[in-house]
Amino acid sequence: MTIKRMDNVAIVVDDLDVAVAFFTALGMELEGRMPIEGSWAGRVVGLDDVRSEIAMMRVPGAPGRLELTTYHHPEAITAEPEVSPPNTLGLHRVMFAVDDIEDTLARLRPHGAELVGEVVRYEDSYLLCYLRGPSGIILALAQQLG
Missing domain, CATH: 3.10.180.10 (2,3-Dihydroxybiphenyl 1,2-Dioxygenase, domain 1)
Known part of the structure; x- marks a missing residue:
């Protein structure tokens, strides 16, 4: 069995418009934006009654995409401390x-x-x-x- 590709990295944000503007200023392009909800979405992520919205950002002319996600329900939670230092366990950068x-x-x-x-x-x-x-x-x- 072989991995075919890495499709994207998802990042949860509190303000989707601000995040899209930021990554557009970086040089990425908005590929698409859409609501994600329904029982299938909740079953995938393990949350009840999920209502979210995603914006898919891509690097022009190159592989690599970011999926920016904002949760409307349930609300996103903030990790402690709110601004984690670079040596925090988990997705680094x-x-x-x-x-x-x-x-x-x-x-x-x-x-x-x-x-x-x-x-x-x-x-x-x-x-x-x-x-x-x-x-x-x-x-x-x-x-x-x-």
Whole structure:
């Protein structure tokens, strides 16, 4: 048995419009948006009376998609602490390769992006940074040098 592909990574957000705007500013495209509800949805995720909405974001011209999900019922819960540090167990971050890390940060800051640490240079290979986006999502950006 072989894995055919990784379809997407799902991220639960509190405000779908804000998250879509943030990832659009990053350079992703909205592939589609739709409500998800009904008994089948509840059986898949193990919650009763699920009503949610998803927005599928894609990387233009490349593989890789994010499924942004907001829950209307039951409401999403917040992990403790509300803004978890990068060493918290579980899904850590999503990394994107970018052409210009400073330009990308400048586009994302008006959408609430904040650096977790600093933009650092790894040898002569990469500029790297972690940033926090909507709903506390941690992203990593990597700009290849040379």
